[in-house]
Amino acid sequence: MAEHFIAVENLKMWFPVQQDFIEGLFSHQREFVRAVDGVSFHIDRGEVFGLAGESGSGKTTTGRLILRLLEPTGGRIDFDGRDITHLSEAAMRPLRRRMQVIFQDPNASLNPRMTIGKAVGHALEIHNVAHGDKAKERVLEMLTRMGLTPPDRYYRLYPHQISGGQRQRVVMARALILRPDFLVADEPIAMADVSVRAMLLDLLRRLKDDFHLTYLFITHDLATAKYICDRIAVMYLGQIVEIGSVDQVYSNPLHPYTQALLAAVPVPDPKFRRTAPIPKGEIPNPIHPPSGCRFHARCAYARERCRTEQPLLLPVEGEPGHFVSCHMFGENGWKPVAQEVQI
Amino acid sequence: MDERKQSGNGIPLLQLRDLVVEYYTRSGVVRAVDSVDLDIYKGEVVGLVGESGCGKSTLGMALLRLVRSPGKITSGKILFKGKDILTLSENAMRDLRGPEISMIFQDPMTSLDPLQRIDDHFVESIRAHDKHISKEDAIKRAAELFDLLGIAPDRLQDYPHQLSGGMRQRVMIGLALALDADLIVADEPTTSLDVLVEAQFLDLLKDLRRRYNMTLILITHNIGIVAELADRVAVMYAGEIVELGDAGPLFAEPLHPYTDALLGSVPNIKLDEELKIMGGQPPDLLDPPAGCRFHPRCPYAMDRCREEEPPWQEIQPGHWAACWLYAEGKRETLHG
Numbered sequence: 307m308a309e310h311f312i313a314v315e316n317l318k319m320w321f322p323v324q325q326d327f328i329e330g331l332f333s334h335q336r337e338f339v340r341a342v343d344g345v346s347f348h349i350d351r352g353e354v355f356g357l358a359g360e361s362g363s364g365k366t367t368t369g370r371l372i373l374r375l376l377e378p379t380g381g382r383i384d385f386d387g388r389d390i391t392h393l394s395e396a397a398m399r400p401l402r403r404r405m406q407v408i409f410q411d412p413n414a415s416l417n418p419r420m421t422i423g424k425a426v427g428h429a430l431e432i433h434n435v436a437h438g439d440k441a442k443e444r445v446l447e448m449l450t451r452m453g454l455t456p457p458d459r460y461y462r463l464y465p466h467q468i469s470g471g472q473r474q475r476v477v478m479a480r481a482l483i484l485r486p487d488f489l490v491a492d493e494p495i496a497m498a499d500v501s502v503r504a505m506l507l508d509l510l511r512r513l514k515d516d517f518h519l520t521y522l523f524i525t526h527d528l529a530t531a532k533y534i535c536d537r538i539a540v541m542y543l544g545q546i547v548e549i550g551s552v553d554q555v556y557s558n559p560l561h562p563y564t565q566a567l568l569a570a571v572p573v574p575d576p577k578f579r580r581t582a583p584i585p586k587g588e589i590p591n592p593i594h595p596p597s598g599c600r601f602h603a604r605c606a607y608a609r610e611r612c613r614t615e616q617p618l619l620l621p622v623e624g625e626p627g628h629f630v631s632c633h634m635f636g637e638n639g640w641k642p643v644a645q646e647v648q649i
Numbered sequence: 650m651d652e653r654k655q656s657g658n659g660i661p662l663l664q665l666r667d668l669v670v671e672y673y674t675r676s677g678v679v680r681a682v683d684s685v686d687l688d689i690y691k692g693e694v695v696g697l698v699g700e701s702g703c704g705k706s707t708l709g710m711a712l713l714r715l716v717r718s719p720g721k722i723t724s725g726k727i728l729f730k731g732k733d734i735l736t737l738s739e740n741a742m743r744d745l746r747g748p749e750i751s752m753i754f755q756d757p758m759t760s761l762d763p764l765q766r767i768d769d770h771f772v773e774s775i776r777a778h779d780k781h782i783s784k785e786d787a788i789k790r791a792a793e794l795f796d797l798l799g800i801a802p803d804r805l806q807d808y809p810h811q812l813s814g815g816m817r818q819r820v821m822i823g824l825a826l827a828l829d830a831d832l833i834v835a836d837e838p839t840t841s842l843d844v845l846v847e848a849q850f851l852d853l854l855k856d857l858r859r860r861y862n863m864t865l866i867l868i869t870h871n872i873g874i875v876a877e878l879a880d881r882v883a884v885m886y887a888g889e890i891v892e893l894g895d896a897g898p899l900f901a902e903p904l905h906p907y908t909d910a911l912l913g914s915v916p917n918i919k920l921d922e923e924l925k926i927m928g929g930q931p932p933d934l935l936d937p938p939a940g941c942r943f944h945p946r947c948p949y950a951m952d953r954c955r956e957e958e959p960p961w962q963e964i965q966p967g968h969w970a971a972c973w974l975y976a977e978g979k980r981e982t983l984h985g
Contacts, residue, residue, distance in 0.1 A: 572873025
């Protein structure tokens with residue numbers, strides 16, 4: 307797996323469940339929330355890799371694990387040919403410059419008492435990259451590239467004095483000031499207004515080329531993912547159920563969950579009104595995930611085997627790079643019928 | 650849809666006439682809702698779309714006379730079943746909220762009492778509507794409603810925090826149904842829900858409107874759910890309704906350049922089109938631009954747009970827009 311820029315193998319993050327005192331006395335077993343439970347994938351240099359799923363699917367936790375903001379329970383993470391799974395905080399430090407993250411809410415990411423110039427330039431000082439006028443120069447240049455012009459005006463402003471979309475651009479400027487080569491974007495446009503989203507997406511795409519970035523793009527919105535991702539993994543209850551190029555997954559979704567997710571995306575055009583109902587039920591409790599296939603209780607195609615045996619992520623014949631984790635797939639040529647949306 | 654056209658000759662359930670809502674802030678007066686006219690007919694779903702700050706939520710709150718200080722409804726009329734609710738006493742208004750006009754918010758937790766079980770919420774609502782019903786019968790009705798909402802009846806004993814977000818939102822719509830409200834105003838009802846749960850909720854709304862001939866005003870920034878559910882769409886920009894029409898024609902051939910730009914900036918999973926990026930930002934409502942408020946961002950702006958407010962015109966039957974292009978006969982500019 308040395309070839310890939312980022313490689314994740316059988317990654318696990320189990321969070322212990324807080325028990326109350328009495329329960330703790332009498333129970334022998336600790337319980338865990340299996341937020342990420344055996345996830346493997348790779349990201350190549352220059353790629354935009356999407357992680358999609360509903361809340362609680364483990365997509366954000368996976369991102370935090372790769373950034374080593376959490377200590378994984380099991381598995382392995384390789385970053386640029388190096389095993390970083392259990393690197394110490396000190397050993398991680400030089401790598402931190404190369405990996406950055408932007409979150410959904412720019413208000414929570416920015417210190418309200420820090421000017422924009424200071425917020426963006428702070429990392430330069432911490433990492434001892436540039437100081438004083440040199441640092442300012444770099445900040446001004448970065449603000450310009452984010453379209454925050456004239457930059458010296460924005461340099462002096464505070465976060466509350468600018469719009470939400472501009473704040474997210476400040477967050478991006480801060481993330482890129484150290485010239486990282488890997489960026490985790492966790493729902494970066496979810497809070498923005500409709501018209502601002504398109505602008506931020508466009509900016510993210512341009513920055514990727516300008517700075518030769520590799521993205522892990524975490525989102526619940528499959529319509530957005532289609533616009534920016536090259537490859538995508540769909541997660542359900544801590545596991546990947548389907549992975550492939552955007553083209554493969556969107557035009558030939560094979561997991562019933564992927565199909566449901568794709569069908570559920572509201573289409574901004576009444577011509578494409580959905581006619582087939584969406585499967586009922588909600589994402590189950592990750593402390594006691596269902597046996598067998600985790601989706602079986604909500605799956606219209608579930609059979610006995612799905613209730614007992616966990617399916618493996620297997621390659622789809624004739625589609626290199628496309629993998630699906632479903633017992634039904636490939637059996638006697640069976641394929642779930644994608645829910646047709648009629649015009 | 651069709652029901653509306655049939656009953657269209659009757660008076661609308663709700664008529665807004667020249668409605669103005671203003672916020673009196675320290676820096677000046679903000680006109681959040683500016684001279685809005687809108688008719689809502691029984692049985693239709695009207696989507697009210699726009700971006701943050703366009704006044705759509707303020708308008709929703711105004712329909713229940715719930716605009717909070719420093720905001721105030723300063724002029725205009727809100728005729729509900731032909732009667733101006735702005736002239737009602739606070740007591741009469743309280744009786745109207747719920748049984749006549751119900752509201753659903755983005756976060757159902759703000760509307761549910763955390764110390765009350767779900768069945769108590771229902772009993773209270775059902776009894777508010779029908780004072781003679783016994784508690785047992787009310788619980789029975791609640792269980793029937795739960796069945797319709799797709800929630801197991803044993804969850805009636807739960808407290809709100811024990812339900813998932815999707816269930817809570819279904820409880821909210823159930824409470825509105827228990828009250829038999831004539832009009833439901835839903836402000837971003839699916840925004841806090843996951844994609845699948847949102848789609849399930851939309852399925853439920855589709856089913857309920859068929860059964861109950863529900864009248865719904867759907868306030869949202871989510872163009873997708875409006876396209877999914879609404880019969881008619883009103884687009885708001887900077888406090889004004891700039892376009893109004895049946896969903897089909899409005900999405901297929903938007904008349905106002907703002908609607909056109911807004912629809913173009915939303916990713917469509919069914920198509921492979923590039924996104925159109927709308928430049929600029931909505932204006933500061935403390936000091937809105939002269940003429941058409943969209944003119945600084947409008948690619949088709951003419952001199953007249955900078956000086957005079959465009960007229961609100963019916964450009965095609967039932968399809969209205971406020972844009973000078975049509976008065977000037979330059980329709981093909983947008984759809985050449």
